[in-house]
Amino acid sequence: MNQHERAITVKIDEGDAFNYRVDVLAVKYAQAYYGLDGAIVNRFQEVGFDIDSLQPRPGHFELVGSHGQAMAENILFYGVVPLRNFRYQQIREFSFGVLQALGVISPNIRHLGITLHGANYGLDEIEALEAEIAGIVDAVVTHKIPEQLEQITIIERNKVRSRRLAKTLKELLPSGRINSTSGLGGGKQEESEARLRAAGYSSDSKPHIFVAMPFDESMGDVYHYGISGAVRSAGFLCERVDEKAFTGEVLDRVKQRIKTSMLVVADLSTANPNVYLEVGYAWGCGIPTVFVVRDVSELKFDVQGQRCLVYKSIKDLEKILGKELSEISGDHGI
Numbered sequence: 001m002n003q004h005e006r007a008i009t010v011k012i013d014e015g016d017a018f019n020y021r022v023d024v025l026a027v028k029y030a031q032a033y034y035g036l037d038g039a040i041v042n043r044f045q046e047v048g049f050d051i052d053s054l055q056p057r058p059g060h061f062e063l064v065g066s067h068g069q070a071m072a073e074n075i076l077f078y079g080v081v082p083l084r085n086f087r088y089q090q091i092r093e094f095s096f097g098v099l100q101a102l103g104v105i106s107p108n109i110r111h112l113g114i115t116l117h118g119a120n121y122g123l124d125e126i127e128a129l130e131a132e133i134a135g136i137v138d139a140v141v142t143h144k145i146p147e148q149l150e151q152i153t154i155i156e157r158n159k160v161r162s163r164r165l166a167k168t169l170k171e172l173l174p175s176g177r178i179n180s181t182s183g184l185g186g187g188k189q190e191e192s193e194a195r196l197r198a199a200g201y202s203s204d205s206k207p208h209i210f211v212a213m214p215f216d217e218s219m220g221d222v223y224h225y226g227i228s229g230a231v232r233s234a235g236f237l238c239e240r241v242d243e244k245a246f247t248g249e250v251l252d253r254v255k256q257r258i259k260t261s262m263l264v265v266a267d268l269s270t271a272n273p274n275v276y277l278e279v280g281y282a283w284g285c286g287i288p289t290v291f292v293v294r295d296v297s298e299l300k301f302d303v304q305g306q307r308c309l310v311y312k313s314i315k316d317l318e319k320i321l322g323k324e325l326s327e328i329s330g331d332h333g334i
Helices: 036-046 088-105 125-141 159-172 189-198 217-233 248-259 273-285 314-331
Strands: 007-014 024-029 061-065 074-079 111-114 151-156 177-179 208-212 237-239 263-267 289-293 308-310
Touching: 007 125, 007 159, 024 036, 024 088, 061 088, 074 088, 088 111, 088 125, 125 151, 125 159, 125 177, 125 189, 125 217, 151 159, 159 189, 159 217, 208 217, 208 248, 208 273, 217 237, 217 263, 217 314, 248 273, 263 273, 273 289, 289 314, 308 314
Parallel strands: 007 151, 024 074, 024 111, 111 151, 208 237, 208 263, 263 289, 289 308
Antiparallel strands: 007 177, 061 074
16 A cells, blocks of 8 residues: 555544553644643643743644653644634644644654544534544545554543544544545445535534533533534534633633524523523523523522423433424524
């Protein structure tokens, strides 16, 4: 198999990126340090490494040894736009850019590790994965990849999310591989290619629903299986902001996504004050709201006169919310 006839394995694996053995671990630098890149830099500082070079401008990059602070042999810091502007198209451009950069500066690597971007700060999880995979496909079929590359692993430390992502990846890449001459493999190739062609580029033109709900790990399944599934089935992207404190940039992002949403779904369970803040802002912007709650006794007087969908289980929530949203999507021709 020559350079123009190659198949790259793409997989999702549960694990800690620090402790995952790959040739290169690629992280984004969104003009400030955040999750994984911030944690890596903190470790570098502890051993006296000069981090000034690890702040690349958008489209620029820096490849450094891990200095024993991670299992990866090297770490690539790839510069992207500030986080508030880093959305689906930028995710696609990031994964393509990482592979293109490594094709030039590190052609002999065989195994690349990356993480999923967007899901931890509110973007639609499935749309974000599609955009990231689409960027990888772009690089493989245009031969903008390291000469010796064999595998790309998306490392996900959350076990439940890892399973969800793996299911979606199977839909996108039925064979688990990307061929440099024929693209995707498997029986659903045409459907997968159609999804990936649009991923990132048309994402922000799709109507989205903003979900206001308590930031609590115990509510994770409520969001992913009760709300997100119903939202996506109705033809909308599903977004929320997973932050406990509404300050500075976080609050700006919340306001921007509410203001541009088709409607807001608010889970009023536990009477969380941040959720009520988001509802009030939505009302101020004239954005329609759909309320859901586990127990009507948890409702505050502000919304007690409003129609509210009461659910008994996650499956029940998916059913009743799905029905509500399908009617709304039908009214809007979605």
